[in-house]
Amino acid sequence: MTGRLAIVGLGPGAPELLTPMAAEALGAATDLVGYAPYLARVPERPGQRRHASDNREELARARQALALAEAGKAVALVSSGDPGIFAMASAIFEAIEMGKPEWRGIEVTVVPGVSAMLAAAARAGAPLGHDFCVLSLSDNLKPWEIVLQRLEAAAGADLVIVLYNPASKARPWQLGEAFRAIARHRAGTTPVIFAHAVSQPDERIEIATLAESETCRADMRTLVIVGSSATRLLPRGAGAPFVYTPRHAEMVPS
Amino acid sequence: MTGRLAIVGLGPGAPELLTPMAAEALGAATDLVGYAPYLARVPERPGQRRHASDNREELARARQALALAEAGKAVALVSSGDPGIFAMASAIFEAIEMGKPEWRGIEVTVVPGVSAMLAAAARAGAPLGHDFCVLSLSDNLKPWEIVLQRLEAAAGADLVIVLYNPASKARPWQLGEAFRAIARHRAGTTPVIFAHAVSQPDERIEIATLAESETCRADMRTLVIVGSSATRLLPRGAGAPFVYTPRHAEMVPS
Numbered sequence: 001m002t003g004r005l006a007i008v009g010l011g012p013g014a015p016e017l018l019t020p021m022a023a024e025a026l027g028a029a030t031d032l033v034g035y036a037p038y039l040a041r042v043p044e045r046p047g048q049r050r051h052a053s054d055n056r057e058e059l060a061r062a063r064q065a066l067a068l069a070e071a072g073k074a075v076a077l078v079s080s081g082d083p084g085i086f087a088m089a090s091a092i093f094e095a096i097e098m099g100k101p102e103w104r105g106i107e108v109t110v111v112p113g114v115s116a117m118l119a120a121a122a123r124a125g126a127p128l129g130h131d132f133c134v135l136s137l138s139d140n141l142k143p144w145e146i147v148l149q150r151l152e153a154a155a156g157a158d159l160v161i162v163l164y165n166p167a168s169k170a171r172p173w174q175l176g177e178a179f180r181a182i183a184r185h186r187a188g189t190t191p192v193i194f195a196h197a198v199s200q201p202d203e204r205i206e207i208a209t210l211a212e213s214e215t216c217r218a219d220m221r222t223l224v225i226v227g228s229s230a231t232r233l234l235p236r237g238a239g240a241p242f243v244y245t246p247r248h249a250e251m252v253p254s
Numbered sequence: 255m256t257g258r259l260a261i262v263g264l265g266p267g268a269p270e271l272l273t274p275m276a277a278e279a280l281g282a283a284t285d286l287v288g289y290a291p292y293l294a295r296v297p298e299r300p301g302q303r304r305h306a307s308d309n310r311e312e313l314a315r316a317r318q319a320l321a322l323a324e325a326g327k328a329v330a331l332v333s334s335g336d337p338g339i340f341a342m343a344s345a346i347f348e349a350i351e352m353g354k355p356e357w358r359g360i361e362v363t364v365v366p367g368v369s370a371m372l373a374a375a376a377r378a379g380a381p382l383g384h385d386f387c388v389l390s391l392s393d394n395l396k397p398w399e400i401v402l403q404r405l406e407a408a409a410g411a412d413l414v415i416v417l418y419n420p421a422s423k424a425r426p427w428q429l430g431e432a433f434r435a436i437a438r439h440r441a442g443t444t445p446v447i448f449a450h451a452v453s454q455p456d457e458r459i460e461i462a463t464l465a466e467s468e469t470c471r472a473d474m475r476t477l478v479i480v481g482s483s484a485t486r487l488l489p490r491g492a493g494a495p496f497v498y499t500p501r502h503a504e505m506v507p508s
Contacts, residue, residue, distance in 0.1 A: 009372075016278065019368060021270035058501070082368075084375045086501070090383030093488050093498040105491060110376035112368050114273060114336075118263075121338045122364035129344025131404055133387035133413060141502035146412075150385055153411035157404045159387060234347050237359060244347040247312070247340070248395035 002105050003030075003069040007089045009082040009113020010041055014199035017114045025111050029076035033065040034088075038078045062088065062095035069106045082115035086136050086164045117162045120195030120223045123205050125234065125242030127193060127225050130249055132160035137167070137174045144174070151178055155185035160231060160245055163224040167215060175224070176215040182226055183210055191233055191243050193225040194218060207233070207240045256359050257284075257323040261343045263336040263367020264295055268453035271368045279365050283330035287319040288342075292332045316342065316349035323360045336369035340390050340418045371416045374449030374477045377459050379488065379496030381447060381479050384503055386414035391421070391428045398428070405432055409439035414485060414499055417478040421469060429478070430469040436480055437464055445487055445497050447479040448472060461487070461494045 006025040011017035026032070026042055036052035051068070053061045065077040079087040089110050096103045121128045133154045139147060154161050161182065166175045179192075188211030196204040196219070206217060210226065218224055230249060233241040260279040265271035280286070280296055290306035305322070307315045319331040333341040343364050350357045375382045387408045393401060408415050415436065420429045433446075442465030450458040450473070460471060464480065472478055484503060487495040 009376075011273070014275070016275035017273050017366070019265070019271050019273055021268070024270065082372045082376075084372065084380045084382050086383070089376075089380035090498050090501050093380055093383075093496055094500055097486075097488055104489065108490070108496075110380065112271070112372040112376040114366050114368055115372060118336045118338060118366040118369060118372075122336075122343075122366040126338045126343035126347055126364065128338050128388075129340070129347075131387070131389045133385070133408065134382075135385045143505065146503050146505060150411045150413065153407045153413075154387065157407035158400075159404065159407075232351075234351055235358065236362070242347055242362075244344050246348055247344050249400050251397065251400060
């Protein structure tokens with residue numbers, strides 16, 4: 001008998017941001033599959049098997065989850081944040097499309113989660129309060145030329161820009177080049193948010209300006225949000241100011 | 255004594271998508287403020303006061319919530335989905351900036367939620383699996399010229415496009431014009447998702463092509479997602495096919 005596969009968003013890290021729907025999907029699984037640090041967030045349950053993998057092997061992990069479901073297991077494949085945003089859901093559908101015909105018969109559900117960008121925005125204020133775009137800076141799966149073209153289009157249209165995968169040891173220079181591309185369209189005073197490990201014990205939210213943004217502040221667990229021309233700072237009692245984008249927009253000279 | 259204000263995301267509608275953090279913020283409030291249909295989702299609690307308002311009066315609602323907090327109440331201002339995405343969080347920061355100096359002393363927190371776009375994407379498959387942008391089609395707070403400029407930029411850069419506020423009784427023609435703007439850059443076969451009332455009892459997910467998309471399918475409770483050139487359909491056993499965007503991207507002729 002064919003099993004089933006739930007692709008489950010764990011949210012950004014804090015247990016209070018895991019939805020009841022995700023908790024139920026995790027509880028109903030016979031087998032959990034995922035990147036080891038994400039699996040470690042799920043409470044142990046007797047009789048439930050865990051299959052931890054490396055972060056880079058997305059398609060291999062997808063195939064492992066599908067093979068387990070094909071063998072009759074109730075599989076939960078875990079993703080941090082939301083599984084549909086630069087995460088495992090697309091990898092599963094790619095693996096099904098390229099894979100065994102039997103995999104098309106597996107019952108697949110996607111359980112959404114609070115994505116890193118929503119959690120980061122909430123901690124900073126409301127930077128995503130108006131039109132925005134969400135780009136991955138990784139050039140592992142697309143040419144850097146496309147990344148630049150998309151950055152230019154988004155900056156030229158005065159969108160707030162959310163950058164996933166801003167930097168890693170293997171990709172040290174991309175974020176600096178991205179900031180320079182955006183700066184051709186946007187003032188040096190534009191607020192930039194560096195949100196590291198949101199909702200986790202080592203959370204760190206830093207607010208900078210585009211002119212002073214340094215690439216060294218970002219790593220694989222950082223999300224970067226660059227404001228539009230309308231994004232503003234609002235001082236608050238203690239700590240960093242709120243960053244928010246008003247609900248209205250006006251034409252800016254390009 | 256000054257009170258406090260939590261801006262709380264209820265998620266798209268289903269109680270299973272309300273986070274424990276949001277439930278706790280709702281439970282800790284002396285006063286709930288919000289659009290009446292959203293307040294109706296929150297279970298009644300003795301001793302807790304409710305202040306329902308009309309949907310259009312965002313700034314008035316924000317000021318009401320701030321005045322209650324200033325008077326010492328523990329206020330929860332509720333938003334559907336995530337409060338930071340075209341919702342109440344920006345309205346609160348605008349109201350603080352324009353309002354009484356005392357309001358700057360109010361402790362404000364934003365509690366994120368599963369946004370409509372994440373829930374809609376999960377029900378459809380993984381359309382947001384790669385670079386995308388999120389635009390409001392409402393021209394109440396910005397000139398239509400800006401909307402068109404942003405649509406053209408997003409379509410030209412081959413981003414998946416999420417359209418909030420696609421249509422209402424007062425804005426009947428905007429979605430059709432948006433489709434025509436996107437169609438100047440994208441094939442008529444491009445998948446388009448109409449997600450109505452996601453996770454609610456009257457949920458309806460429809461998949462169309464850009465060429466056959468009709469504006470009459472959308473209303474104020476609909477979210478529209480237009481695929482990129484890479485967005486694909488994957489047949490599934492029963493019902494509509496999955497719609498997903500692969501993790502990789504290639505250059506397309508513009």
